[in-house]
Amino acid sequence: MLKLVSRNSISIVFLVILIGISSCKNNKANKSTLVTQTNIQPVSITKNSYGTTTNSENVDKFILSNKGGVEVEIITYGGRITSLKTVDNKGNLENVVLGFEDLEQYEKPNPYFGALVGRYGNRIANGKFILNNTEYTLAKNNGENSLHGGLKGFDKVVWKVEDVKDGDKGVLKLSYVSKDMEEGFPGSLTTFVTYTLNADNSLDVLYEATTDKTTIVNLTQHTYFNLSGNFSESIVDHEVEIYADKFVPVDDDLIPLGNLASVDGTPFDFRTSKLVSRDINSKNEQIVIGGGYDHCWVLNNPEVGYRSVAKVYHSKSGRAMEVLTNEPGVQFYTGNFLDGTLPSPNGGTFDKRSGFCLETQHYPDTPNQPNFPTVTLVPGETYSSKTTFKFSTK
Incomplete structure (x- = not known):
């Protein structure tokens, strides 16, 4: 039986159709817009200009934010995380994270705040290594050693934006091509780094690289965290847990001695969560050498691949951070060389131990340490490394 429809009902239906057509037109018009922020999308991305480098290169800032209370700012200069906001237990x-207000500060000498580090994160002794019977000489920018890629590492270049997507995840994919013999490293290295903010308050960092000549690669992320949100406070009141039975002892120049030492009965035992303050000022020789913690931990279960390797908790704010990675090591650094000379955006300066780093990576000086897991990359293979920082409150 057909249902009769009144003239008024037809008018209403026609009006609804017109509204739908208008809405479709508006959606088509907005298709070219970088960001589509709606209530059904948990992660959104906005783009702003961040300035121009001294070499007249344009730098952009991308803000990734989700509905769970995490907002990450990333600039294309050095692929740096300049801000990472998350809620405390009071909302x-x-x-x-430690950082600066403007591009000018990032171009000045600084301790790699928020930066992507490469080609080689950490130190290479005497700025030299031998690969396939050829000796390569690197720039020495840390005494007699090479540190974090040399004079102009990946932290000081403008990365190209390859892809930006929002929706159930916020994705920012960056790329950089390091030319053959740049900073002394062999091979033209094409690198992609993809930042992904997820709805569960986790930030993934995926590193991928290929080369046209046998080379070495060890990429990492150098963000300094202070979960209190107050950079005038020291991070020694943070509780840290690192799933590692061994660490890498170093000499006076923070170069590995070549052996892997047990953490058992030492200040380096973080297998059970403990306050950073507990042992950071101990008379342990390795603590004295580093001025605190500035060592690489040999992470357990490397055969598993991607796994949880560390946790940090700040009781006052209730903020917690979990670190997951497929890397064999993590450099835990407690900001020992911050000296109060760098300005904080909140006023004041960044003093000693106002931030900590958990830099997932291979071990320092691996090219000169035959017993360490290899960092060699050959043509036809793809370097792949993933690290996740997951935030929560207790």
Whole structure:
């Protein structure tokens, strides 16, 4: 039986159709817009200009934010995380990473705040290594050693934006091509780094690289965290847990001695969560050498691949961070060389131990240490490394 429809009902239906057509037109018009922020999308991305380098290169800033209270700012200069906001146990949204207010500060000498580090994260002794019977000489920028890629590492270049997508995840894919013999490293290295902010308050960092000549690669992320959100406070009141039975002892220049030492009965035992303050000022020789913690931990279960390797908790704010990676090591650094000379965006300066780093990576000086897991990359293979920083509150 057909249902009769009144003239008024037809008018209403026609009006609804017109509204739908208008809405479709508007959606088509907005298709070219970088960001589509709606209530059904948990992660969104916005783009702003961040300035121009001294070499007249344009730098952009991307803000990735989700509905769970995490907002990450990333600039194309050095692929740096300049701000990472997350809520505390009272719902306050605060930045928990050290950084600067403007591009000018990032171009000046600084301790790699928020930066992508490469080609080789950490130190290479005497700025030299031998690969396939050929000796390569690198720039020495840390005494007699090479540190974090040399004079102009990946932290000081403008990365190209390959892809930007929002929706159930916020994805920012960056790329950089390091030419053959740049900073002394062999091979033209094409590198992609993909930042992904997820709805569960985790930030993935995926590193991928290929080369046209046998080379070495060890990429990492050098963000300094202070989960209190107050950079005038030291991070020694943070509780840290690192799943590692061994660490890498170093000499006076922070170059590995070549052996892997047990953490058992030492200040380096973080297998059970403990306050950083507990042992950071101990008379242990390795602590004295580093001025605190500045060592690489040999992470357990490397055969598993991607796994949880560390946790940090700040009781006052209730903020917690878990680190997951497929790397064999993590450099835990407690900001020992911050000296109060760098300005904080909140006013004041960044003093000693106002931030900590958990840099997932291979071990320092691996090219000169035959017993360490290899960092060699050959043509036809793809370097792949993934690290996740997952935030929560207790």
